[in-house]
Amino acid sequence: MDALAFYIFAALALSSAVGVVVSKNIVRTAICLLGTLGGVACLYFLLDANFLAAVQLIVYAGGTLILIVFGVMLTSQSPWVVFSPTRGQVVAACFVALLMATGLITLFISTDWPTGPAAPLTASPKVADVGTVLLTQYLAPFEVASVLLLVVMIGAAYLARSEKQ
Amino acid sequence: MSQITLPWVERSPEKLSSYRRKAIFRLILIGALHLGLAGAAALWLQPFNADELADWKIVPTLVFFVGALAAGLGLVTAGLAVAYYKQIGRLLLFSYTAFAIFCSAVVGVCLLVWLHAWLFHVVQHPVSKSTNEIAVIGIPYTMSVDDVYATISAVEIPFTGGRTLAIPLLAYLIWPLQFAFVRDVVALAGIIGFVSIIPAFGIWWERKVAGRIQSRMGPMRTGGWHGWAQSAADGIKLVFKEDLIPPTGDPLLFKLAVYIAFIPPLLAFIALPFASAWVFRDLDVALLFILAMLGIEVLGVILAGWASNNKWSVYGAMREACQMVSYEIPMGMALLIPVMMAGSLQLGGTEGIASQQAGGFWNWFVFANPWCFMAFFIYYTASLASCKRAPFDLPESESELVAGFLTEYSGMRWSLFFFGEYVAMYVVSGLAVILFLGGWGSGLPKEWMPTGDSLSDVFFRGLLFEGPLWFVIKTTALFYVQMWIRWTLPRVRIDQVLYSCVQVLLPLTMIVLLVNTLWILCTEHLKWAWLITLNTWLHWILVAIGVVVFLGCLGIASYGYRNNRRLVGSMAAVQLPGS
Amino acid sequence: MLTEIGINHYLVLSALIFSLGILCMATKRNAIGILIGVELVLNSANINLVAFSKYQTGAADGHVFAVFVILLAAAEAAIAIAIFMNFYTSLRTIDVDRGDELKN
Incomplete structure (x- = not known):
C-alpha cells in the first residue's frame, strides 16, 4: 500500500517536473510546478513529515507560487510571447542534465548507506519535536532567518517601488 | 413551447407513451427477477437463522440477498414512479407534503449517519481487543461472523424491555466494517455526500435570506414549500447550458482552473473534525493543512482570470491575488492565538484544540481573555475576505467588472466555482467553531452529562451534550452570519480592502498576538496574582457580553418572526418620502 | 526491491527532479522560468533531507533544515520577482539574454 502510494506521488511529481521543462507557456509552467509541489508534499506525508508537508503547501503552493503567477502577470507583454532557446542550447542542456542524473543516481545506488538507528523508528518526529528543536538547538539560525525575512521584505518593497515617486 | 426541440427525443406523443410503457414493463420485470433471486438466496443461505451462521456465507449473502433485495426494490419503485408520475407530481405540489419529505429526509440522513457511527464503534471496539487471525478467502481478518453476532447480541435496544440486537442478517452487514479500508470508503462516501448537500442547501438559503433582507420572498415556486427545489432546478439548468470556452484564451488552463478552485476546499474536509472521533484523518497539523487548502x-481563481484572456477577468484575478495574499497574514496570525492557548495544532481527538474547551460554554476560547475575543473577530473578517464574500467580493464584483474572474464561465464550470465557494465558507465557519466556539460541545456543563455506555446514554449524550450535531448547528449559524453580512454591507473599494488589511487588521493582530503571549506568560508561568484576578474578571465580563448578545439576537429574531406579516414588505415603504 | 520502499527510491527521485530543475534553468530564457527551475532544485534537496531524516537519524533535524530551505526559497522568490519587475521596467522584456548590460 505504501509502495503504491509512493509510486503514484512520485509519478505525479516527476511528470509535473517534466511538464515544467517542456511547456512553452510560462503560466502552464507555473501550474506544472504546482503539481510537483503537491506531489512532493504528499511524499512528505508518506515520510511522516506532516508539519513539513503542511508548510510546503502553505508557503510554496499558497505563497511562492501565487507570487510567481503574479510576477508573470506583471511582466508579460502579451500572454502568448514565447522565448525559445536555440537548438544548440537545448542539446547542451540536455546533455548536462543527463550526465548529472546518471552521475547522481549511480552515486546514490552504489553508496552503501549505513542502516540507520539500531531500533526501528516507531515514533517519527511530531510537530512538537520540530518546534522544540527549532527553538533550542537551532535558535540562532531561526533568529537569523527571521532577520533575513525582514530584510527581504524591506528589500523587495524598495526594489519593486515605482521609480517616479 | 408545445414541441420538444431536443433532436434525440421522439416528437409524437404515441411514441413517447409507448416508450414509457416499455420502460415500466422492463423496470418491473427486472425488479421482480431480482426479488426472486433474493428469495431463492434466502432459502439457500438462511440469513435469518442464528444457528446457520458461517463465514463462507458472507459474500453470497451480501451479493445475492442484500444486493438483489436492494436492487429489486429500487427497480420496482422506479417503475411505479414512472407509471404514476402525474399523481406523484400533484402530491409534491401540495406544499406541506414537500416540506414533510424534506424534513423526514433530513432526519433520516441524521439517523443513518448516527447508526453508521455506532456500528463503527461496535466493530472497532472488539477488533482492537481480538487477537485471533483467520484467513479463509486469502484476506486475513480478526472477527468471524459468529464473533460479530455475539457482540451485537450483547447490545440492548433502549425502551424495548431488554430486547437485544440479535439479528443474524445484521451480523453479515456489519462484518465487512472490520476492515479499515471498508470503513475509509464508507467515511469518504459520507463526507462527499455531506459536502454536496452544503452548496445545494446554501444557495437556496442564501436566496431566501437575500430576499427577506431586501423585503421580498425569494424563490417561492419550485417544488412547493418555499421553493425548496430551487437548487435542484438550477443544477439541471446549469448542466444543460452551453459550455463556452473563450477561443483566444488558454483552453487547457481554463478547464483546469475550475478543479484547482473547487477540489482544495473538498480536501480540507479530510482534516476537519465533526466530533472528537468523527474525522477522516486526525492529522497533528490539521489546522495548517486546512489553511493550506484554503x-x-x-x-484557481487567478488562473481562471488569466486563462479567460479577458480584461475584466484579469482585473478580478489580480484583485483576488493581492486580497488573498494580504488577508492570509492576519488570518493565520489570529488563528495562532487559540493554538497558543491550547498548545496544539490538532483539531480533533481528545487532546485537540476543541476538546480543551469541553464543558460549559464559558470554557470556550472566545471568552478566555480579551485578546482571544478580538482574535475571533479578526479571524472572521479575514475569513470573509478569503472566501471572497461580500463586503470583500472584489474579484467578481458584478457592478464594475461584469463578473470578474467568472465573466467567461458558464454552465457546469461556473457552478463548480460556486460549489467551491460555499464549501470554503463552510470550512472557515467550521474552523471558527472548532478554534473559538467549543467545537462539538453544546455548551452545557460537563456535570450533567450521562457517562454510561448503554445505547440510550450514547443517544442523549450525542443529542444534548457533544457530537457532530452541535458542530453542524454552530457552523451553520456562522454560515448564516456570512450571508447576513453579505446582504447587509455594501462592497468596499479595492484600496479600502488593502487599507483595512495592511493598516488596520495587520497591526491590530500583531498587537493582539504579542499581548496574548505576554498574558499567557504572566498568568500561567509567572503567576502574577493581580493579573490572574483581572483575567478572571475580564473572562466573566466577556461571558456576560456573549450571553447578552446571544439572547439579544434570539429576542430580535423572535420579534421579527412574530411580526413578520407586518415587517415584510413594509420596511421599504416606510423609508419612501411622504410616507 | 520494488515493493519495499527504502531510502534509495527517494534519492533517485530527488536526483531526477534535480536534473530536471537544472535542465529547466538551462533551457528557459524567461527569467521567471529560471526561478521555477531553482524551486525544483530546492525541492529535490528537501526530499533528500527528509528522507535521510526518516531512514537514517529519526530525529527532527532534517525537517528543520527543510523548513529553512522553504523559507529561503520564499524569500528568494520575493526578491527575484522584485528584480524582474525592475528589469522589465527598464528593458520592457524579461528575456534574460537581453540583460547583458550593466547600465542601459
Missing part, C-alpha cells in the same frame, strides 16, 4: 483555492 490558500491553494486562490490559485
Whole structure:
C-alpha cells in the first residue's frame, strides 16, 4: 500500500517536473510546478513529515507560487510571447542534465548507506519535536532567518517601488 | 413551447407513451427477477437463522440477498414512479407534503449517519481487543461472523424491555466494517455526500435570506414549500447550458482552473473534525493543512482570470491575488492565538484544540481573555475576505467588472466555482467553531452529562451534550452570519480592502498576538496574582457580553418572526418620502 | 526491491527532479522560468533531507533544515520577482539574454 502510494506521488511529481521543462507557456509552467509541489508534499506525508508537508503547501503552493503567477502577470507583454532557446542550447542542456542524473543516481545506488538507528523508528518526529528543536538547538539560525525575512521584505518593497515617486 | 426541440427525443406523443410503457414493463420485470433471486438466496443461505451462521456465507449473502433485495426494490419503485408520475407530481405540489419529505429526509440522513457511527464503534471496539487471525478467502481478518453476532447480541435496544440486537442478517452487514479500508470508503462516501448537500442547501438559503433582507420572498415556486427545489432546478439548468470556452484564451488552463478552485476546499474536509472521533484523518497539523487548502483555492481563481484572456477577468484575478495574499497574514496570525492557548495544532481527538474547551460554554476560547475575543473577530473578517464574500467580493464584483474572474464561465464550470465557494465558507465557519466556539460541545456543563455506555446514554449524550450535531448547528449559524453580512454591507473599494488589511487588521493582530503571549506568560508561568484576578474578571465580563448578545439576537429574531406579516414588505415603504 | 520502499527510491527521485530543475534553468530564457527551475532544485534537496531524516537519524533535524530551505526559497522568490519587475521596467522584456548590460 505504501509502495503504491509512493509510486503514484512520485509519478505525479516527476511528470509535473517534466511538464515544467517542456511547456512553452510560462503560466502552464507555473501550474506544472504546482503539481510537483503537491506531489512532493504528499511524499512528505508518506515520510511522516506532516508539519513539513503542511508548510510546503502553505508557503510554496499558497505563497511562492501565487507570487510567481503574479510576477508573470506583471511582466508579460502579451500572454502568448514565447522565448525559445536555440537548438544548440537545448542539446547542451540536455546533455548536462543527463550526465548529472546518471552521475547522481549511480552515486546514490552504489553508496552503501549505513542502516540507520539500531531500533526501528516507531515514533517519527511530531510537530512538537520540530518546534522544540527549532527553538533550542537551532535558535540562532531561526533568529537569523527571521532577520533575513525582514530584510527581504524591506528589500523587495524598495526594489519593486515605482521609480517616479 | 408545445414541441420538444431536443433532436434525440421522439416528437409524437404515441411514441413517447409507448416508450414509457416499455420502460415500466422492463423496470418491473427486472425488479421482480431480482426479488426472486433474493428469495431463492434466502432459502439457500438462511440469513435469518442464528444457528446457520458461517463465514463462507458472507459474500453470497451480501451479493445475492442484500444486493438483489436492494436492487429489486429500487427497480420496482422506479417503475411505479414512472407509471404514476402525474399523481406523484400533484402530491409534491401540495406544499406541506414537500416540506414533510424534506424534513423526514433530513432526519433520516441524521439517523443513518448516527447508526453508521455506532456500528463503527461496535466493530472497532472488539477488533482492537481480538487477537485471533483467520484467513479463509486469502484476506486475513480478526472477527468471524459468529464473533460479530455475539457482540451485537450483547447490545440492548433502549425502551424495548431488554430486547437485544440479535439479528443474524445484521451480523453479515456489519462484518465487512472490520476492515479499515471498508470503513475509509464508507467515511469518504459520507463526507462527499455531506459536502454536496452544503452548496445545494446554501444557495437556496442564501436566496431566501437575500430576499427577506431586501423585503421580498425569494424563490417561492419550485417544488412547493418555499421553493425548496430551487437548487435542484438550477443544477439541471446549469448542466444543460452551453459550455463556452473563450477561443483566444488558454483552453487547457481554463478547464483546469475550475478543479484547482473547487477540489482544495473538498480536501480540507479530510482534516476537519465533526466530533472528537468523527474525522477522516486526525492529522497533528490539521489546522495548517486546512489553511493550506484554503490558500491553494486562490490559485484557481487567478488562473481562471488569466486563462479567460479577458480584461475584466484579469482585473478580478489580480484583485483576488493581492486580497488573498494580504488577508492570509492576519488570518493565520489570529488563528495562532487559540493554538497558543491550547498548545496544539490538532483539531480533533481528545487532546485537540476543541476538546480543551469541553464543558460549559464559558470554557470556550472566545471568552478566555480579551485578546482571544478580538482574535475571533479578526479571524472572521479575514475569513470573509478569503472566501471572497461580500463586503470583500472584489474579484467578481458584478457592478464594475461584469463578473470578474467568472465573466467567461458558464454552465457546469461556473457552478463548480460556486460549489467551491460555499464549501470554503463552510470550512472557515467550521474552523471558527472548532478554534473559538467549543467545537462539538453544546455548551452545557460537563456535570450533567450521562457517562454510561448503554445505547440510550450514547443517544442523549450525542443529542444534548457533544457530537457532530452541535458542530453542524454552530457552523451553520456562522454560515448564516456570512450571508447576513453579505446582504447587509455594501462592497468596499479595492484600496479600502488593502487599507483595512495592511493598516488596520495587520497591526491590530500583531498587537493582539504579542499581548496574548505576554498574558499567557504572566498568568500561567509567572503567576502574577493581580493579573490572574483581572483575567478572571475580564473572562466573566466577556461571558456576560456573549450571553447578552446571544439572547439579544434570539429576542430580535423572535420579534421579527412574530411580526413578520407586518415587517415584510413594509420596511421599504416606510423609508419612501411622504410616507 | 520494488515493493519495499527504502531510502534509495527517494534519492533517485530527488536526483531526477534535480536534473530536471537544472535542465529547466538551462533551457528557459524567461527569467521567471529560471526561478521555477531553482524551486525544483530546492525541492529535490528537501526530499533528500527528509528522507535521510526518516531512514537514517529519526530525529527532527532534517525537517528543520527543510523548513529553512522553504523559507529561503520564499524569500528568494520575493526578491527575484522584485528584480524582474525592475528589469522589465527598464528593458520592457524579461528575456534574460537581453540583460547583458550593466547600465542601459
